[in-house]
Amino acid sequence: MAVQEATSCSESKEKTNSCCSSNQSLEQSCCSDNEIDFTPKDEVVEYRIYGMDCPSCGLTIEKGLRKLEHIKDVKVNYNTAKLQLVRQDGANMIGVEDEVQKFGFRIKPLKQIEDVKEYLIEGMDCGSCAKSIENHLNTIEGVNSVIVNFSTGKMKVEHDNSVDEIILQVSKIGFKASLLSKASPSPKPAKNKEGTTIIITSGLLIALGMMGAFAEVSFYLTTLLYATAMVISGYKPVKSAYYSIKSRSLDMNVLMSAAAIGAALIGEWVEGAMVVWLFALGTTLQNISLEKTRNSIRNLMNLSPSEAWVKEGSQLVKKIVENVSIGEVIIVKPGDKIPLDGEILKGESSINQAPITGESIPVDKEVGDTVYAGTINENGSLEVRVTKIVEDTAIAKIIHLVEEAQEQRAPTQDFIDKFANVYTPFVFILALLTMVFPPIVGLGTWDDWFYRGLELLVVACPCALVISTPVAIVSAIGNAAKNGVLIKGGTFLEKSGAINAIAFDKTGTLTEGKPKVSEVKALNMPEEEFLSIALTLESYSAHPIAQTIVNYATEKGITSKEGELFKNLVGKGIQATLDGVTYYAGNARLFEEMNLPLGEAQTIVQEMQQKGRTVVIISNQQEMLGIISVADTVRPSTVQALSGLKKVGVHQVVMLTGDNEGTAKMISKEASVSRYFAELLPEDKVDVIKKLQNEGHKVAMVGDGINDAPALASADLGIAMGGAGTDTAMETADIVLMADNLEKLPHTIKLSQKVLKIIKQNIWFSIIVKLIALILIFPGLLTLWLAVLSDTGAAVLVILNALRLLKVESDNQ
Structure with missing residues (x-):
């Protein structure tokens, strides 16, 4: 194992008030402390922004927010991490949060807007459902803004009208809404018995119609059976499609309804009935599967007793x-x-x-x-x-932060959604052209090309592709929370999967952070007698090392002696008189100044110091009595955790410390790190992070979330330890290890890598299925019901593939 020599990062450099290395003027608006002007009719709203690592970040946010309507003025203060803005009455404040998140930052209102209410939405099985609800509610008077999150099944609405009105409007578009309370933010949705009954009834009618067709029963009777099945299964999607069209949305309800009605118009009753039945069946299966991912948070809610x-x-x-x-x-x-x-x-x-x-x-x-x-x-x-x-307990904060994390969109999800927004209308227009253009130029019959156009309408639904990323992200974040790891969002989950270098703060991260006695060497007297003298001397010192020696001797059952004339020698040690003899306990400098030769103890002291240990020498005025060495010990879980990291592909494991060369070298060998950097000031750790990044590494920094804040901000990913005990760690880092150890870090990296792998599998599978369906349409090899099956079936398979992330277990379980 190659261990790099201690690297000092104390080269002179021009300091700024930010953690940016560039000499950027702090007079920019993003660092302004001035209050913004507003008139009495305007409203000032403040937010906390997380993730800014230099003043230019604030400037970027300001420019982005100034483009929004109704926002009169914006100020971002980098030093306090606050966003202050003035909005006109009725401005979309939820839109502000969404806009800031697009730039890669996290945002939290300092005071919750009173008019914003949160609802649970049941029945959504695709991102287009969420968009349809948003578009419909935006047409309702009294609704100022609305955001629906498909991943968590929740909706935030800023509205002036009643809760009942919102619930009614959501039901019109085919979904069920219920208001969430603080006491129960994640209730379990009721089972959809009505949906199951509809599927069974319409399925039986289709089966009877097919049996009648084989038995050569009246055409009118079989058609009636198919038509009845269509009405039973298709009522809800057609109703939803009506309101979607009204609010100018093009979701899967519109596409499926058009396909089913079109099939009936050209006499393909069995095809139309199969379309709506398979659509209803697929939707139900998707909802059942999706609830398993959403239950990862509801299970957390059930952890705390209610009484x-x-x-x-x-x-x-x-x-x-x-x-x-x-x-x-x-x-x-x-x-x-x-x-x-x-x-x-x-x-x-x-x-x-x-x-x-x-x-x-x-x-x-x-x-x-x-x-x-x-x-x-x-x-x-x-x-x-x-x-x-109850609202401020550790578990409540974990639940809140995990739900916020699941609501944040990962970069891949943003890309897929943008792609789907182009893909769906493109294929829809292509379907209309397919129905009209070939028959006009004499390339076939109207019925034949109309049927193919209907197939294209079904293929235009990008359901499997749109849910390929969010379902995987939600499953992984839920798995991590169950294992004591808090991941703040899909962005950080994707980033951690690409990490190939991790820098650790030494004290309190790789080591216990508490010194322990590592060796006792008594000279010319029994060890118990020597420890008794040491205990007596150090009992009157407030130094942490002295307390370590006192605890060690006490645990050994050593009793102290009677002493007097105790004197604290600042920076050097302590002295006292025992039975008329003056004794000293201190460092080598104390004895040099007193001209007391170390003698044979000199060699022992040097050996201990070379091992990176702190040495306490005990002596009287005549001779050296012995030496006690104290050292910060490596955590029991450190070696196993670092070994686990190397197994998951993180080969650059780096230690950062302010300690001297000897201590750094010793700890680096015990912990088996790849490289170490010693004698670092906090700002020097930032330079080391940048050095690793310049070498081409994707770097994560692991620290306590407070002292290592500059380095955590500079790294590609900030990971804090011990979040269960510190609110600051839970708020500041991108990922928080809730226990004060490193055991879950390899699991986190492995889980993130698995997420990236499953997202790629889902995306490619969804695209390939769509391409196959498109290719099979024009030779006439694809039937309408097979097109529906390929869409809903692919969506269910994508969800089931993502559900595997819930079962990824930690190696140490």
């Missing part, structure tokens, strides 16, 4: 969690789920934190430790003081 046992004096009172306040004491019995985040006041137990952190092994907790809502109390009764209300 808690609250201690009131000597009584236990059961309350719903929404009514429990901060400071109240709850009782958690063995085997129960913990209802709210809190601090243990009494009791000890093993807590299964897998729902939050993905850890497979329960964690021992005692008085003073933090516990999280949704985790399981394995054994022992606990008294817990509530520290967060």
Whole structure:
């Protein structure tokens, strides 16, 4: 394993107030701290923007937002990461969020707009459904803006009219809407029994019609059976198609309805009946499959119990969690789920934190430790003081962030949607030309080319292609959340799949971040006696290393001696008098200044320092008594995690540290990193990230989300550790490992690579099926019902392929 010599990045460079390397003037509007002017009738709205790494990012956002209607003025402050804008009455604020996300940034309103309500939409099986709902609601008076997310099955509407009116309008276009509340943001949709009944009834009618045709039953009777089946199965899509056309949408309901009605007009009743029946069947199968992906978040919602046992004096009172306040004491019995985040006041137990952190092994907790809502109390009764209300618990924030992540569009999805917006009208126009042009020039009969045109209408529906990406993204984000990894959106999921180099902060990331005694060397006395003197001296020092030695000796059962005249020697050590003899504990510099020769201890000290350890020397005025070495230890999971990363194709594993050469070299060998860079200041870490990027690597940075913020922002992907305990990490990084370890990082990279692979498979499969269908139309080898089957069947197969991502397991499970 080649280990690079320590690289210093302290070359002189011109500093700016941003993390940009360019000397960009901070007087641009994107860094302006001035408040914007507005009139009383205007409204000022503020947002927090995540992901900006230099002032020019703010300038880009400003330019983009100024193009929107009703937005009078925009200011982006890079230093505070705030967007401030003035809108006129009725401006589309949801459109603002969508526009900022297009530039690759995340945005969150600092104050939620009161008129925006969220609804659950049932029955959507394709992105075109979402577009049709949007277009229809935008024609309704009182609706200011609407965004429907097909992936999560949710709709955000800014409206002045009643909730009932919105639900009614959604039902008109063929879908079911229900208002979401804060207490239940992800309810489970009801089973569609009506849809199942329709499929079975119309299917039986078609089967009876076919049997009648073989038995040479009256033509009128079989036609009546087919026509009845068409009405039963086709009523809903035709109704939806009517409102789609009215709102100028060209969705699959329009295409399928036109194909079915056209087939009936030319006397192909069996074809028309099969079209609507297969369409209904395919839609139902798609909905069932899609619900499995959306359930990944609903399952998270079910982790936390809805009620808690609250201690009131000597009584236990059961309350719903929404009514429990901060400071109240709850009782958690063995085997129960913990209802709210809190601090243990009494009791000890093993807590299964897998729902939050993905850890497979329960964690021992005692008085003073933090516990999280949704985790399981394995054994022992606990008294817990509530520290967060239900909306602010770790699990609530995870659910909220995961839902936001699933709503964000990945770059591939944007591209596919743009392609579909061109493809569908193009093939629709081609279908109309196919119906009219060949018969006019005498190339065939009207019926023959009209039928082929109907087939083209069905093929014009890009359902499988449009859902190829979002279903995979939603499945993967749900899988990651279940395994204790919070991925902030499809963009970051795609990025992590392309990562081939990862830089780690050393302290607290690769290592424990807490020094431990690594070696004790007593000279000319028993080790217990030596440790007793060391314990006595270091007990009066507030230095972290001194505390480490005290903890080590205490765990060994060592007792301290009687001491007096303790004196703290700042930067060097401590001295005290024991039984009339003066003793010293400190670094080599202390003994140099006191002219006390180290003697035989000199060699031992040098050997320990070469291993990158911090050395504490114990002595009296006559002789050296011994040496204690202290070192930050590599996490038990580090070596396994880094080995796992190399297995998934990340061959450049780099360590960044501010420590000296010796310590960096030792840790790099223990952790088996590819390269290390030592003696770095925070800004130097940014230079190392850029150096790796200039070498052609796609670089991820792993840190604590706070101290390493500049490097996290500069990397292609920022990954923070320990998100369960720190709100800052959950807010700042692109990906958060909820547990304070690296075990889930290889799983995250493997999952992301699998996502990219499945998205490519889905896209190519969808395109190839469409091409085959198009090719088979003109020789007359494709029937109308086969065209429908190829469309709905391909969509179901694409969804099932994406569902495999829900079953990708971590190697350490």
